[in-house]
Amino acid sequence: MAETQPNETTEKEIHALHLALDEGHLGAISRIINGIPGSEAAMFLESLPGDKRYQVWELIDESCRGEVLVSLHDEVRDSLIEHLDTDELVDATRDLDLDDMADIIVDLPEEVSNELMLSMDKTSRDMLHQVLSYPEDSAGGLMNPDVLRVRTDVNVDVVLRYLRFRENIPKPIGDLFAVGRKGHYKGRVPLETLLACDPKTPIRDIVDEDAPAIMDTTHASEVAQDFEHNDWISAPVINEKNQLIGRITIDDVVDVIREEAERSVMRMAGLDEEGDMFAPIISASKRRAVWLGVNLLTVLLAAFAIGFFEDTIKKVAALAVLMPIVASMGGIAGSQTLTLMIRGMATGQVGSGNIRNLLNREVMIGVINSFVWAIILSIVIVAWYKDVEMGIVIALALVVNLIAGALAGVLVPVFLRRLSIDPAIAGGVVLTTVTDIVGYVSFLGFGTWILLG
Incomplete structure (x- = not known):
């Protein structure tokens, strides 16, 4: 989940939240905080000392809590998790996307992570295990294994029908990626080309076979450079066998760039990691x-x-x-x-x-x-x-x-x-x-x- 830097609107909302908190207007806090993106709600929580942080957390709707948890700095999230029971954590995180789930599940108590795993179907559980098998700062650790694969031996109309009948389309959708019969990466299928061409056109005719993919072992900082140099919105991730195993999207890369920038600033001051302004x-x-x-x-x-x-x-x-x-x-x-x-x-x-x-x-x-x-x-x-x-x-x-x-x-x-x-x-x-x-x-x-x- 991408985190945002504060803009003028965000600053006004956070200022309004601080005023409402100081004056004890819990209803106003609930209305504002549940009407802003989870990343902005996370920024507000990070600006509060511990006791007020837990008070505000209780006002966040259950449907929004997962997005907020994912957007928090690790140190702040850990301190919050310590004060939440198993049921609260399971309810907050069960509907997260797989890449976000991979980011947070390692920080959850064992009983919570086990319950979340049991609540998944076998396919989702296997994909999550795949992401968790990679280092967090690698392309494999960043990727979402839920990727739109299309075969090169079908026509455009088949792919369009597949997209219409698919229950959940990963967001942002970006390009589609073509694979062979054994899942080997063949190239990109630009979405704008797919929508504009004749439905009877074979996919092999519109595949960009020269479009590069990212190796699963590539470091996160190199991934960010690749996105910058190629102006990508999304990129395929392959393993050593050239099999398509997932994709990385621009929101994940923004997180990497932001974290690298924060880390550099902190380290220039001799601080390694201090994500919680109100740490003990x-x-x-x-x-x-x-x-x-x-x-x-x-x-x-x-x-x-x-x-x-x-x-x-x-x-x-x-x-x-x-x-x-x-x-x-x-x-x-x-x-x-x-x-x-x-x-x-x-x-x-x-x-x-x-x-x-x-x-x-x-x-x-x-x-x-x-x-x-x-x-x-x-x-x-x-x-x-x-x-x-x-x-x-x-x-x-x-x-x-x-x-x-x-x-x-x-x-x-x-x-x-x-x-x-x-x-x-x-x-x-x-x-x-x-x-x-x-x-x-x-x-x-x-x-x-x-x-x-």
């Missing part, structure tokens, strides 16, 4: 403490480097005032390159074949910017302190640190990737350590050499 304080504190501890170690390293120049700082107090400028400028320059590299790695634009070219490019950008800003900053410092040598010191240090920031911005994520560490999580901490230490050491070192030499 102790557990949230433990998660954040890890990266605070790592950051403390890096700060201590920088302080240790400064300690070598304690005598210099005592003699030239202005150095203590000015040295954060060099470290900050290097950090910003490095962060720009780091962000570019992490994005390139995520989109597949950065690989072993172009690292050297990227490194040369970023170093040249660092050299140009370092000289421009070194000249500007040195003029400011000379005017401020009436000391030419101080201007030279800060100019030299700025050149060194901006180039170091560019080098680190390229090499740090490459190094972390080779160590199987996510650069989005650790890259910022490592980069800051490098630019702080290089900035302080270069500035204080040049200061010792030029001012006190």
Whole structure:
């Protein structure tokens, strides 16, 4: 189930829900929340602390609860599931689509998942087991096995009759997919072509045999890239035997893109996963403490480097005032390159074949910017302190640190990737350590050499 980003209408509705909740107008809450999409109702639940969250949940119609549960962040959904009994969960989830069922059934208590399995017919149960056999972040884990298959040896009128008499047509319908007698994928049957051509036309004449399919083992991020590059609404999923086993639709891909974007933002702040804004304080504190501890170690390293120049700082107090400028400028320059590299790695634009070219490019950008800003900053410092040598010191240090920031911005994520560490999580901490230490050491070192030499 695709989740939506808040638009103006959504924000008004959620604002109205908060007002009604504050004023205790439960009837108004029930009317509004049952009249909006499940994804928007989920957004509202996620904005509430635990006690109010459960109060509002009770006002959601049973027919809407499954869609709401699927749209919730995992952490919020888990906290809600803990407070619901078996019957409530079964009633809420029994009518979900198979791909949505696969997303949520692993989070349900065992007795609930067993009851749901028993309530399905054998075909649906087998298809669900098929999806669950794949990793969640793979094409097989994303797909819906309920896919419209058409044979290439029938005519268009046969397919149209099949569609008319089929009880449930998967949504969004997208294209149909042609298969051979043993279920082997043959190509796409564009829906617009199917509806426009003569009913007596053989399906084999309108099949796009060049239309690619997605392998079931493909990672979710690659699936999202394929949809972006090909402007797909839906795509077939095949196994290693080229058999059509399901399809992925654009709503599933939107979820992947959204989750990847959220994960990147969280990791840049040193947070792995924190989907619940009102998670228990102790557990949230433990998660954040890890990266605070790592950051403390890096700060201590920088302080240790400064300690070598304690005598210099005592003699030239202005150095203590000015040295954060060099470290900050290097950090910003490095962060720009780091962000570019992490994005390139995520989109597949950065690989072993172009690292050297990227490194040369970023170093040249660092050299140009370092000289421009070194000249500007040195003029400011000379005017401020009436000391030419101080201007030279800060100019030299700025050149060194901006180039170091560019080098680190390229090499740090490459190094972390080779160590199987996510650069989005650790890259910022490592980069800051490098630019702080290089900035302080270069500035204080040049200061010792030029001012006190």
